[in-house]
Structures are given as C-alpha cells and as structure tokens.
Amino acid sequence: IGLRRPEDLELNSSAHCPSGLITQDLSPTITSWHMNTYWHSSQPPQGSNKKVSFSGTVWTQNILSLIIHEGHRNGTENVETMERIPWLEYRTKNRDYTVLPSPRVFATHLPYYLLPRDLRNKRGRIIYVTRNPKDVMVSYYHFSKYMSTLEEIPDFNLFMERFLAGKVLASSWLDHVAGWYSHAEDFNILFVTYEEMKKDLRSAVLKICNFLGKKLSEEEVDSVVRQATFENMRKDPRANYENLPDDIALKNKGSFLRKGTVGDWKNIMTVAQNERFDKVLSEKMKTLPIKFIWDINDEI
Numbered sequence: 001i002g003l004r005r006p007e008d009l010e011l012n013s014s015a016h017c018p019s020g021l022i023t024q025d026l027s028p029t030i031t032s033w034h035m036n037t038y039w040h041s042s043q044p045p046q047g048s049n050k051k052v053s054f055s056g057t058v059w060t061q062n063i064l065s066l067i068i069h070e071g072h073r074n075g076t077e078n079v080e081t082m083e084r085i086p087w088l089e090y091r092t093k094n095r096d097y098t099v100l101p102s103p104r105v106f107a108t109h110l111p112y113y114l115l116p117r118d119l120r121n122k123r124g125r126i127i128y129v130t131r132n133p134k135d136v137m138v139s140y141y142h143f144s145k146y147m148s149t150l151e152e153i154p155d156f157n158l159f160m161e162r163f164l165a166g167k168v169l170a171s172s173w174l175d176h177v178a179g180w181y182s183h184a185e186d187f188n189i190l191f192v193t194y195e196e197m198k199k200d201l202r203s204a205v206l207k208i209c210n211f212l213g214k215k216l217s218e219e220e221v222d223s224v225v226r227q228a229t230f231e232n233m234r235k236d237p238r239a240n241y242e243n244l245p246d247d248i249a250l251k252n253k254g255s256f257l258r259k260g261t262v263g264d265w266k267n268i269m270t271v272a273q274n275e276r277f278d279k280v281l282s283e284k285m286k287t288l289p290i291k292f293i294w295d296i297n298d299e300i
C-alpha cells in the first residue's frame with residue numbers, strides 16, 4: 001500500500017505496551033495521548049485512508065471498530081479490540097499487517113517522525129486524540145499500578161517529575177503533542193479531544209464518521225454512541241481488556257477503564273505540584289495553539 005512494513009521502522013522497543021502506549025528507545029510516556037492509525041490495505045485510493053488518535057486510545061479504538069464493523073455494532077461478531085485495531089508498533093502474534101483486509105486500522109503511540117513515510121503523503125487518515133495532560137498523568141499513574149509490566153512509582157511527586165521529563169512509557173507527552181501539532185499540515189489528520197468526546201459523544205462520533213467518509217443511519221450512530229459510553233464499555237470485556245493475561249494486568253488492582261472523567265487530577269495533585277506542572281507546560285506549549293480542558297465545565 002505504499003506504506004513501509006512496521007518492522008522497517010526499526011523501533012527499539014524498550015518496554016511492553018499492552019494497553020497501547022508506545023515505546024521506543026525514548027524514555028516513554030503517558031497513557032492518554034494516543035494515536036490510532038487507520039488505512040485501507042492494498043492500493044488505497046489516493047489520500048483516503050488512515051487515521052490516528054491520541055488520548056482515549058481504547059475509547060477511540062472501540063468507536064472506530066463500532067463505526068466500521070457492522071458485526072461489532074450489531075453484536076454478531078466477537079473480535080478482540082487488539083485484533084480489530086492492532087498496534088502498529090507491537091506486532092502481537094506475528095501478524096502480517098500487509099495482508100489485513102481493508103480498511104486497515106491501527107493504533108499507535110508513535111511520534112510523528114516515526115510513522116510510515118507515506119502517511120506524510122496523506123495516503124491515509126490519522127485521528128489524533130489528546131487529553132489534558134494532568135488527567136493523562138493521573139490516569140497513567142494508576143495504570144502503572146495495574147500493569148505488572150510497568151514500573152510502579154508510589155510517590156506521586158517523583159512520578160510527576162518522571163512524567164514531565166518523559167521518563168515514562170512512550171516517552172515525553174509534551175514532545176509528542178508539540179511534534180504532532182507543529183507538523184499537522186504534513187498529514188491528513190483530524191484532532192479530537194477526550195474532553196469533547198466526554199462532553200458530546202454523539203457529535204464526536206459524527207465528526208469521526210465525516211472524516212472517514214462513512215455514512216451511518218441515525219440508529220447506527222445511536223448504537224455506536226450507546227456502546228461507547230464509559231458505563232457500557234466497562235461492561236464489555238473486549239473494551240475493558242479483561243482478557244489480558246494475569247501476568248500482564250493485575251486485575252485485583254483495578255480495571256482498565258478506571259474512572260473515565262475530566263478533572264480527576266484535582267483529586268491527587270497538590271497546589272504546588274499543579275503550579276510546577278503549569279510552569280513546564282507553558283514553557284513547552286507557548287507557541288502552540290492548544291487549549292486544554294481542565295474541567296468538565298470549561299468551554300470547549
């Protein structure tokens with residue numbers, strides 16, 4: 001399809017990323033800025049197909065799967081999320097990605113410069129999903145307790161410094177987001193935020209359908225929205241990653257879908273930690289047009 005095979009990317013994976021964070025030899029990052037890449041297989045029509053997203057990876061994977069696969073939507077097929085939308089950078093089961101049926105959809109946490117090069121020729125669509133970085137950090141903090149493959153750092157202060165320095169799975173959130181935003185015009189990309197999905201899921205689903213050129217009936221959109229709510233995804237073992245092996249997920253320590261809210265950072269961060277975070281963030285983001293939503297009542 002004109003895209004290089006993932007193994008050609010020569011990633012130097014340094015960590016497991018069972019839930020989707022990417023890792024290369026960079027010091028890794030966060031949990032909720034993610035990216036789902038999507039493209040059709042052989043000979044894709046010009047400029048059509050691919051998508052990536054950041055933050056709310058599993059949520060977006062689920063939404064995409066529900067939009068694209070009628071069998072998922074109507075419950076006649078039962079396919080694991082990671083089978084439907086595999087990770088670009090983690091080839092579980094040694095699958096040959098070049099022979100997957102169209103449309104091919106992938107999730108990734110790769111920075112923009114490591115993506116297959118034809119994405120820069122806009123051959124495929126990218127949905128990039130971001131979430132406010134304080135909630136990302138807090139989500140990742142809990143996630144690292146849940147995943148036995150991640151180092152657990154109980155001291156939140158220390159954890160925050162690691163996060164800000166990019167010494168977490170998938171590397172630096174700040175660099176990742178800054179990189180993608182400043183190179184957006186090279187890609188056929190749709191930016192979606194976790195917070196807008198949370199505030200108005202139906203509009204977000206329609207926005208994604210529109211970007212993909214996928215027409216669903218009103219009832220089908222209703223069905224996607226219903227199945228993509230936090231409450232319903234939490235009950236769905238595929239969406240909640242309940243089938244992860246016990247040696248990867250410590251299920252007695254929680255569940256993958258934990259709280260699913262905007263503003264949980266306020267429950268854990270101190271005033272001093274918040275000020276320190278804001279200082280680092282504003283330095284890094286001062287030239288970028290990103291408005292973060294820190295609270296569900298903030299205007300989008």
Ligand SMILES: Nc1ncnc2c1ncn2[C@@H]1O[C@H](COP(=O)(O)OS(=O)(=O)O)[C@@H](OP(=O)(O)O)[C@H]1O
Pocket residue numbers: 019020021030031032033034055056057058059135138139140142143198228229230231233256257258259260261264
């Ligand atoms: N449907 C729905 N609604 C609201 N929130 C949702 C939903 N699905 C997943 N989530 C929340 O997304 C957080 C996990 O992020 P990711 O899926 O990106 O993680 S990962 O990169 O795949 O590890 C994690 O956030 P926290 O609950 O704050 O930890 C999940 O609960």
